[in-house]
Amino acid sequence: MLNIDHLTAGYGQSQVLFDVSLSIQAGQVLALLGRNGMGKTTTISALMGMIPRWGGVVTLDGRDTSRLPSHRVARLGVGLVPEGRQIFPTLTVEENLVATAAAPGDGPARWTLEAVWDLFPRLKERRRNLGNRLSGGEQQMLAIGRALMTNPRLLILDEATEGLAPVIRGEIWAVLDILKREGLSILLVDKNLSAVLRLADNCAVIEKGRTVWSGSSDALKQADDVQSAYLHM
């Protein structure tokens, strides 16, 4: 459903992505891996249209989105859980969720307030609290709930478990497992390799703005050379 072909992009004069290619089939989970500063967040920003794409082609369900601004990409069914969560601090939990609610292009909405409360009962308990009164874990749940309220077909998560206590991390991974089993397509950036390899079907590894390896998670588990060349600190 998502294809990125030879994508190049950067900031101002400085090129960060030199040749990123990856693809996600409908219903699959793809992990985008690589050490710090290799261009994972920049890849997400470029595919979302949040920064200009310099070259290459991005297609969603065969439609060329390379020139679309981010709100148009989002409306095509891409939900983003950004790095740092970026929830609205002065809106309540419920207001944060309602703010992004959008009906899917076809059929009834899978994600409503009630559905998000079912997935994250803790958010329901805190529905009247302001965003800035939530713990880090609750903010992360809210960021995921907010992306789901757009009723996406592709969910993108950038470091969704970073800085969270192990028990909360476990809850987030369990939720992602539920979403995968429902058939949602997911693009994931996360540093916890063992959890990533359990969830993801496929992985793409980038190094200095270039895709240097892609294949199944099972293949990456066996590929010690790839792991030590591109993933270990």
Ligand SMILES: Nc1ncnc2c1ncn2[C@@H]1O[C@H](COP(=O)(O)OP(=O)(O)OP(=O)(O)O)[C@@H](O)[C@H]1O
């Ligand atoms: N807004 C920006 N302006 C200029 N350069 C940037 C900007 N954001 C990122 N960069 C640079 O682009 C490069 C890639 O950064 P990016 O955040 O995409 O990496 P990453 O793989 O997501 O790393 P991390 O795991 O640390 O988030 C880095 O050299 C970074 O300094």
